[in-house]
Amino acid sequence: xxxxxxxxxxxxxxxxxxxxxxxxxxxxxxxxxxxxxxxxxxxxxxxxxxxxxxxxxxxxxxxxxxxxxxxxxxxxxxxxxxxxxxxxxxxxxxxxxxxxxxxxxxxxxxxxxxxxxxxxxxxxxxxxxxxxxxxxxxxxxxxxxxxxxxxxxxxxxxxxxxxxxxxxxxxxxxxxxxxxxxxxxxxxxxxxxxxxxxxxxxxxxxxxxxxxxxxxxxxxxxxxxxxxxxxxxxxxxxxxxxxxxxxxxxxxxxxxxxxxxxxxxxxxxxxxxxxxxxxxxxxxxxxxxxxxxxxxxxxxxxxxxxxxxxxxxxxxxxxxxxxxxxxxxxxxxxxxxxxxxxxxxxxxxxxxxxxxxxxxxxxxxxxxxxxxxxxxxxxxxxxxxxxxxxxxxxxxxxxxxxxxxxxxxxxxxxxxxxxxxxxxxxxxxxxxxxxxxxxxxxxxxxxxxxxxxxxxxxxxxxxxxxxxxxxxxxxxxxxxxxxxxxxxxxxxxxxxxxxxx
Amino acid sequence: xxxxxxxxxxxxxxxxxxxxxxxxxxxxxxxxxxxxxxxxxxxxxxxxxxxxxxxxxxxxxxxxxxxxxxxxxxxxxxxxxxxxxxxxxxxxxxxxxxxxxxxxxxxxxxxxxxxxxxxxxxxxxxxxxxxxxxxxxxxxxxxxxxxxxxxxxxxxxxxxxxxxxxxxxxxxxxxxxxxxxxxxxxxxxxxxxxxxxxxxxxxxxxxxxxxxxxxxxxxxxxxxxxxxxxxxxxxxxxxxxxxxxxxxxxxxxxxxxxxxxxxxxxxxxxxxxxxxxxxxxxxxxxxxxxxxxxxxxxxxxxxxxxxxx
Numbered sequence: 001x002x003x004x005x006x007x008x009x010x011x012x013x014x015x016x017x018x019x020x021x022x023x024x025x026x027x028x029x030x031x032x033x034x035x036x037x038x039x040x041x042x043x044x045x046x047x048x049x050x051x052x053x054x055x056x057x058x059x060x061x062x063x064x065x066x067x068x069x070x071x072x073x074x075x076x077x078x079x080x081x082x083x084x085x086x087x088x089x090x091x092x093x094x095x096x097x098x099x100x101x102x103x104x105x106x107x108x109x110x111x112x113x114x115x116x117x118x119x120x121x122x123x124x125x126x127x128x129x130x131x132x133x134x135x136x137x138x139x140x141x142x143x144x145x146x147x148x149x150x151x152x153x154x155x156x157x158x159x160x161x162x163x164x165x166x167x168x169x170x171x172x173x174x175x176x177x178x179x180x181x182x183x184x185x186x187x188x189x190x191x192x193x194x195x196x197x198x199x200x201x202x203x204x205x206x207x208x209x210x211x212x213x214x215x216x217x218x219x220x221x222x223x224x225x226x227x228x229x230x231x232x233x234x235x236x237x238x239x240x241x242x243x244x245x246x247x248x249x250x251x252x253x254x255x256x257x258x259x260x261x262x263x264x265x266x267x268x269x270x271x272x273x274x275x276x277x278x279x280x281x282x283x284x285x286x287x288x289x290x291x292x293x294x295x296x297x298x299x300x301x302x303x304x305x306x307x308x309x310x311x312x313x314x315x316x317x318x319x320x321x322x323x324x325x326x327x328x329x330x331x332x333x334x335x336x337x338x339x340x341x342x343x344x345x346x347x348x349x350x351x352x353x354x355x356x357x358x359x360x361x362x363x364x365x366x367x368x369x370x371x372x373x374x375x376x377x378x379x380x381x382x383x384x385x386x387x388x389x390x391x392x393x394x395x396x397x398x399x400x401x402x403x404x405x406x407x408x409x410x411x412x413x414x415x416x417x418x419x420x421x422x423x424x425x426x427x428x429x430x431x432x433x434x435x436x437x438x439x440x441x442x443x444x445x446x447x448x449x450x451x452x453x454x455x456x457x458x459x460x461x462x463x464x465x466x467x468x469x470x471x472x473x474x475x476x477x478x479x480x481x482x483x484x485x486x487x488x489x490x491x492x493x494x495x496x497x498x499x500x501x
Numbered sequence: 502x503x504x505x506x507x508x509x510x511x512x513x514x515x516x517x518x519x520x521x522x523x524x525x526x527x528x529x530x531x532x533x534x535x536x537x538x539x540x541x542x543x544x545x546x547x548x549x550x551x552x553x554x555x556x557x558x559x560x561x562x563x564x565x566x567x568x569x570x571x572x573x574x575x576x577x578x579x580x581x582x583x584x585x586x587x588x589x590x591x592x593x594x595x596x597x598x599x600x601x602x603x604x605x606x607x608x609x610x611x612x613x614x615x616x617x618x619x620x621x622x623x624x625x626x627x628x629x630x631x632x633x634x635x636x637x638x639x640x641x642x643x644x645x646x647x648x649x650x651x652x653x654x655x656x657x658x659x660x661x662x663x664x665x666x667x668x669x670x671x672x673x674x675x676x677x678x679x680x681x682x683x684x685x686x687x688x689x690x691x692x693x694x695x696x697x698x699x700x701x702x703x704x705x706x707x708x709x710x711x712x713x714x715x716x717x718x719x720x721x722x723x724x725x726x727x728x729x730x731x732x733x734x735x736x737x738x739x740x741x742x743x744x745x746x747x748x749x750x751x752x753x754x755x756x757x758x759x760x761x762x763x764x765x766x767x768x769x770x771x772x773x774x775x776x777x778x779x780x781x782x783x784x785x786x787x788x789x790x791x792x793x794x795x796x797x798x799x800x801x802x803x804x805x806x807x808x809x810x
Contacts, residue, residue, distance in 0.1 A: 306700060330702040344700050347693040349760045358690055359701045361683035369682045413701070 013062035040218035043431035053080035054086035085159035086168040095144035100126035129157040149180030166197040250465025258282030267312035272298040274476040287467030304336040305329040314405040333420035353380040353394035383412040404435030518620035526780035546775030547668035555719025563759025564619035568627035568721040570739035573632040576600040577724035581643040581734035605717025609710030644733035654729030692759030738743040
C-alpha cells in the first residue's frame, strides 16, 4: 500500500561538470513501501542524481524535499541523518575487518568517559539487523571471507543500522549469481513491506519488471518520464531509454563454418581448472556459462598465459604451443579482454589513444625505434569511427569516458591486433543497451571474418542470444555442451549446478 | 598526439617556481647571474641531475632506488683503482658503468622476479655496497688519478663544462626514449597499472629490471664526474645522494606512485635544488639553516603541486 505524499521529492535538479551537463531540470519522486527503478543508458545521469541525493555531490540548482520540508544536503553525513542510504556498485566494505565492525563503521557506540567501543552491544545489534533480513551468519567473520552476494547483504544491514528511510541501490545484481539475486529480491520485498522506500538503479529489464513497482527514466541528463511497471512493455521502455526503437537486442548471425583454430586438451590449473578440453572454431561465437567461481575466468587466464598451467596442452592451428605469458599468447593470435576493465584493462592515467594502441605499438615503429605518431593517430581515428567511441578527442583521458565507451576502447585495442581467437570475459557488464548492441555487432563482424570468439558471460539472455555453441563450467570442469538449437536457460542452469544427464 | 618539447615545458608549474626563485635570488645577490656562477651552478646540478634522470625511470614505474649513492661510491672506487693500476681511463669508465648496470640488474631482478618491494631491496643493496666500498678502499680515499682524468670534471668543450654536456646528452637520450619510443610508453603503462600493462602483452618483468639497470648506470656515470672533480674516490662518496635525486624527481612533478611525470620536470627539479643551494651560499646563509630551508621548499613545492590538481 503506497502512501499518497512522496517520502522523497527531487525537483528541478541541475548539475554540470567541466564540459558536461550531467543533469538538466531532473525530477524524481519516491514513495514509502515502493520500489522505484531509476533507468537510463550509461551517461544518462542516474549515478549523478543519486550521488547528489546521498551527499557525495552538491547540485548546482534544484530542491530536495523530504517528508514535506526542503532539506539541504551538503555532505554524506547530512544525507545519513535524513535517512538516506546508498549502496554503491563498488561495495565499500573493509575486507580485513569483521562483519559487525563494518556495519557500524563510523557509527560506533562508545562510552563517553573511556571512549571505548562497546563491542558487545554492537555485535548484538549487528546480529539482530542481519537476522531481520534473514541472513544468519556469525558477525565475527571477516568480510574478506564472504562472497559478493553476502557482502551486499552486509551493505544493506549497514544501511539499516542508520535508521534509513530510503535505500538507494546502484546496480546491485551486477556481480551476483541468480540464486543470490533471488535472495536479494526477497530482502528488498521484506524492506518494502516494512514501508521503506527503495530506489533501484539498473539496466536489467527482467529484474526491473520482477521487483520494481514504478520506473523513472532518464536520458542524456533529462527526465523523460514515470511509468508504473504494470502499465508498460519492455520494448516501449527501451524506446523511452534510448529514444528510438531497438530492432533486436541480441543480433544473431549465421556462422560461416570454418576450421578449428584453438584446441585445448586436458588443461589444468591448480584446483581451479581441472582437465578441461574443448575446441573453438573460426566463424563462431562460443559461449562459456557457469556460476560464479566455476573457473571460467581462470580457464581463460590459463589459456592466455597469465596463469601458469599445471598440465595439459594448447594447440593453435593444430600446432602445439607453449604459452607462458600474455605476450606469448598475443604472438600466437590469442587475445583476452578481462572482466575487470578498471583493474586489468585500462591504464586510467593515459589517454584514449594511448590505451588503444598499447598492444600494437610495434607496428608503428620506424627507424631509430621511433613511434610514427601520424600512423598511430590514423589507426586511432579509424577505430574510434569503427566502434562509434564517444570521446571529445583521442587525447581525452580514458577515465572520463563512460563504461561502455571505455569497453569499446579496450575492444579496439585487441581488434587492432587482428587476433585469430578473441576471448572476452563479461563483455557487456555495466554497459548500457545502446553500447551493448554496438559491441555485439562488432563481434558478429569478427565472426563473419572467420575469427573465433570465446565469450564468458553470466548473462544468460546474452549467451542464448548470440552464441553458436555453449560450454557450461561447473567447479573447474566442463559439465556440458549445448548447441544454439537445443540450448535453454533451464538446461544451462542444470549443467551449471552440476546435475548430470 | 603532439608531445613536443615546447608543449611539455609549458605544462610545468615547477618551471614557474624555478624562474621566481632565480629572479628573487638575482635581486638579492646580483652575482648570481654572472657567467662564472651560472657555469658553476650548472656543473654542480649535473651531478644530481644525471642520477635524477635515472631515478625518474625507476619512479615512473612506481619503484624507488635508495642504493644510488652506494652504487656511485663503489663504481667510482673501482674505476679509480683501475686508473691507478692500468692508467687506462676509458676502460675504467666502462667498467664503472658496467658495475652500475650489474648492481642495477641485481636490484631489478630481485624486485621483478623475486617480487620483493623496491624499498627493501634497494635499502639492502645500499647498505651492502657501501660496505663493499669500504672493503675495497680499506676506508681510505683513492687519489692521484692524473691530469687527464680530472679534465672530465673540470674542463670545458666549446665553453660548456663537460659535466653539463654529459647531463644534456643523458637528458636527451632519456627524453627520446620516454616520449618517442614504445619502451617509454610501456614504462608509463607499467607505472599506471601493472596488471593492465602485463595483460596487454608488455613484458613487465623485463622493463622493471631495465629501469634499475639504467638508474645504476647513471649513478656510476655521476660517480665518474664527482671523482674527476674532487680528484679522488672517497669511500664516503655519494652518501645521501639518493635523497637529492628523489627530491629532484618529485619537485619536477613526477608522482611517486608511478605512471605520471617526465624527465623535463626532473631537470627543472634538479635546477631548483641547485639554484637554491647556490643562492643560499651567495647570501651567506649558514649551512645549518640551508638544510631547513631546502626541506621547507620541497614541502611547499609538493603542496602547491597538489593544490593545483
